[in-house]
Amino acid sequence: MAASFGVSSAAAANAVKSPALSPPSLPVIRSEARPISCRVNKSRKAGKITTKAVAAQAENPASAASKPGHEVLLFEALREGLEEEMERDPRVCIFGEDVGHYGGSYKVSKGLADKYGDLRVLDTPIAENSFTGMAVGAAMTGLRPVVEGMNMGFLLLAFNQISDNCGMLHYTSGGQFTIPTVIRGPGGVGRQLGAEHSQRLESYFQSIPGIQMVACSTPYNAKGLMKAAIRSENPVVLFEHVLLYNLKERIPDEEYVVSLEEAEMVRPGEHVTILTYSRMRYHVMQAAKTLVNKGYDPEVIDIRSLKPFDLYTIGNSIKKTHKVLIVEECMRTGGIGASLTAAINENFNDYLDAPIVCLSSQDVPTPYAGTLEEWTVVQPGQIVTAVEQLCR
């Protein structure tokens, strides 16, 4: 599924009308007769919303209706996933700051409070450790909370509850209590948001036993991962990226989930395995265009599952290409790339023709000035150079 960058954010967000509101307990009545398997509200598709924010070829209604699926922006895909799960299971609830009537800082929960009420889409006071703790308590007593960190960086305040309780209580209670929470939020380096709002928490959380970590990168896998995370009995941390919320893609109308533990093959190739995730996937793909023109054939894998790694997919790729480049946004020290390098070296050393190359951000807080910020994030040019050197 090819995804495109949606340039305008405000226009697209405002243009989206929330789906036809219906009381949760009644069947949703649709104007068109549709098979039951089509869970998505058709009213959204019937020309009421303007999904096109980018000036691209205008889809006339006739051709739009003939293509399968519907177009969404990534944050809408997340919301669709949330909504479908809330509809399906009355135990699913949302905790977070400004998630209720405000709809969330990135509009992921927009419209849900109107539909499901203030209690199920709960606005919390500003105390990340404590509302994460609340989610742990609620999860242990049967609910399935989705905790939103307004920015992933704020969840550092919740580290105690996430590591010592979320990750541990299933184990220390001898399996008596499960904690099926989802902890999600936008992270990564944005556009001049400042150091505190540019955190990559996957580095810090990756050691915590008992949690799973996944990173979404397209509307398709965002929705699928959200649904899978909610259905999982384990606590799952879902990493979203601030700059990817307006990605546009056509996703299926039918219900689907994606696997929490699988990597995604973005571009099969022969010469080099490029492992990446989240926003860096797009820098890699941009570099891939250049590389293809220069005659290289990179295999690009979006690892998606940050904990545990999908060493099966990764291993198969390495056995084919014998060269690995990791492209990540984490800091060099202790990042996902560092762990992935170690895991690959241990498991696939025999298959490597060259040492693993890992491109990461420097070990610095993210500066504010635009140029400085850009230099701390791996750019396509660096990726091209790295591949050229690897493949020499």
Add this chain to the structure above:
Amino acid sequence: MALYLSKSGKLLPHFKQKICSLGMISLSSIASCFSQNPPLSPEHGKTPYAAPSLFASRRFGSVKAENLASINNTADSQALNFPGGMVKFTPELKFISDLPEERINCYRVLDESGHLLTSDFVEIDKDIAVKMYKEMVMLQTVDTIFYEAQRQGRISFYVTAAGEEAINIASAAALSMDDFVFPQYREAGVLLWRGFGLQDLANQCFGNVGDNCKGRQMPAHYGSKKHNYFTVASTVATQIPHAVGAAYSLKMEGRDACTITYFGDGGTSTGDFHAAMNFAAVLEAPVILFCRNNGWAISTPVSDQFRSDGIVVRGQAYGIRSIRVDGNDALAVFSAVHMARKMAISESRPVLIEALTYRAGHHSTSDDSSKYRPIEEIEWWRAVQDPVARFRKWLEIQGWWSCESDTELRDRARQEVLDAIQVAEKMEKPDLGEIFRDVYDFPPSNLSDQEKSLRQTVQRHQRDYTHFQL
């Protein structure tokens, strides 16, 4: 803005500030500004649960925008509808005192010799009362013997609830089995009351195959889903937001149950305590927040922990109904928890209970409290304020208990506990696989690999691991 306006009407009766004399105050006498104001609530001294409800229950609902002008159109310009509600103005530059004139009084039913001081308490029938006493004795016995066992090197660690037996048993007795308990670590008595066996306790402390925590937690970190007692975690006060979250889930379900969480004076300094109190009030969650103010957080006395009048005064700061009780008085604790439970469930509100007591034992087996507090103080509390003795005296006055029964009970309890320890000691430890199970619902490949690797290591170096169970 609209949010605050619509709720202001209901918050209005909440602010019963006393407007002091409107006479002129010379600004040069700054001292006069710091007068000792009586506390905001005029109710202190009376039994709080008889106090009139200060606020109507607010429902969650969509906010309606209201006409700014009509709300603020008060003929007297002595009040303003600020965000948060109507507030009256005062021309006096006066600060509220840091402490109330008198400390909040402490609810007590029995005196030290077991005599009733009041008729204002919840009656307990003979069966419950006797059971309470027996469990208090059992708790004392368990604590004594397990503590000794640790000193003998048979278990690695233990925490006693010495001096807090009334808190443990009486609060448990006032709850129903459907109420969720989120303990800190000095509430083993609550679990005992609910039917957790001596053998289960011993198994957990020894971390053997019989342990329902499967050898994964420190001694005295009990947990039992069957008994609605949530596994103890060593982290301080993390259980308080858990309890609020669980209360939230009960509220969503509309169940006839509440949650209760226990914490000490030290735990109230944490961020989690603050936020959980705040959340509970905002959410109107049915949770009982039970503070065991026993005067010490390891070696930190309460004077170094906070400067407020204990914990009870914080209730009002968060908009939570609160009461201070004598924690060594089983009848007082029972009554308070009984009423708190009723309020929590029927009115869907949190309630704060501060039980004043004394930590008669050391913080844990890793502590020797004689290093930081006088032994005479410990001895006095143990002897004069012993909650178990006081309750027994009351039972004897009632004619429900006797000295002979006591000796017999204690001997039997001692024997049962010793037996349980002996059995637990001999039981095997859990097998190696328990290291890797329950980290997730199903083990991911990296954990399976790690388990395989460990098994190989143990196999290869069997001589180094002979005392381990494979």
